[in-house]
Amino acid sequence: MTDFTYPSFGYVPPRTGPQGGSGGTEACRVAIVGGGPVGLTMALDLARQGIASVLLDEEDSVSTGSRAICYAKRTLEIWDRLGVGARMLVKGVTWRLGKVFHGEQQRYSFDLLPESGHQYPAFINLQQYYAELYLVEAARQQPLIELRWKHRVSDLQPGNDNVRLTVTTPDGDYILLADHVLAADGARSTIRRKLGLDFKGQVFEDRFLIADVKMKADFPVERWFWFDPPFHSGGSALLHSQPDDVWRIDLQLGWQADPDAERQPERVIPRLQAMLGKDAKFELEWVSIYTFQCRRLERFRHGRVIFIGDSAHQVSPFGARGANSGVQDADNLAWKLAHVLRGDAPEALLETYDAERSAAADENILNSTRSTDFISPKGTTAKALRDAVLDLAADYAFARKLVNSGRLSLPSTYRDTPLSTPDRDAFSAGPPPGAPAIDAPVDEAGGWLLGQCRAGFTLLAFGAVPDLPPNLLDRIAVRWLPADGLAAQRYGAAPGSAYLLRPDQYVAARWHQPSRQDISMAYDRALARSA
Structure with missing residues (x-):
């Protein structure tokens, strides 16, 4: 069984009503x-x-089962900024190598981060319950965050000035009036349902089994993906390592598989024995059945209600795009909402969340759809073409670019952002x-x-640049970097070059010899204060 002890965070009664009971209104x-996580x-x-x-969350613990396990470099960099990245890295299983098999033969391998000089690896594997626990513990240290467990939103009514939430607790209902509501309540x-919104996209006719097994194994810490393996003929399989001697196994079952029957131990264990060997010793820790879905809301912002993560979009799990894209939604929205609430930016800045993250969702859905089509080819011709590509990949680099066992998550570039x-x-x-x-190392003391x-x-x-305009001295931090180091090389910088980064560490502008006016205009533009 799992080494993880599921915590109980504890219910806290509402502050409203008589003696702190329910029935009142808060804001x-x-x-x-x-x-x-989102x-x-x-x-x-x-x-x-x-x-x-x-x-607000209707439960009082972390999620059951490992669920999302693959966290990408960009997500770790975001969490590092929030003070939890290092802890995730220490507990997680670091990996960068992947291998692709067809039948019994390995066709090729790949390295997701072949160069050195990065603080965080391409990926770590970490059960979602650990990630959530570390985030909760960090949130408990923040006086500006109030965590309310066993508080379920049962209704909402958007208004011009606020959103009226009806919150149900073990002690009854109360009303919470919020200036903005951020919906991170999942698929x-x-x-989303209360607003009458629905996803647009595609549900694929295939089913997959996820099984977390606890076992001692000498498999290397790599991502292994099989097409049509001998132990699971006609399907695909995936193997990943997790902390605590837990291994994630995915097996393609087909659309006709009965989800209720296939998650029963008497059906799961023989499948795993076929893969691991009849004498393999393992314990089932968690089992789930899932269906590929590539869908999203048409818009992510609906007035004062904004959707982030799986409440806004869904993709198939191959490629680790679900949780990673959700964390990056939060990364994109937080600084924009903060600037609007402080009066530093117009409300138009919030519209750019929808524009930027909708484009990112489309990119993720496109990659996820292509992965699904390759993993589950439709018809004999498509399967023959897929198998030919896999065979060619053993000897030819061009064919490896066509193999799609789940193009792994990378951060999006907002090419058309205003x-x-x-x-x-x-x-x-x-x-x-x-x-x-x-990222790049910037000093001998280990700074990044x-x-x-x-x-x-x-x-x-990078070297000498003009002083900031007086009105920006307390609004833009300046980080001086040598013009001849690895950072300068990665940024194509010469003496006098400069990059303006947004609070989410995205590039807003870059120049070789900027003026004060250049910097000021780029800052205003990044806050949607000018065209």
């Missing part, structure tokens, strides 16, 4: 509905920027406006570039 600036990340990021929030979102200042200077390297910043960009807007200055 807050931001209500976050859902206490999973909602907790949102609360921590808002608190870091001085914005208080109330987080079965109550908020918040970016277009390049006027030519750069030989480096992230363009709308792309996430790249992204670790120095946590305060909000940051100007990366």
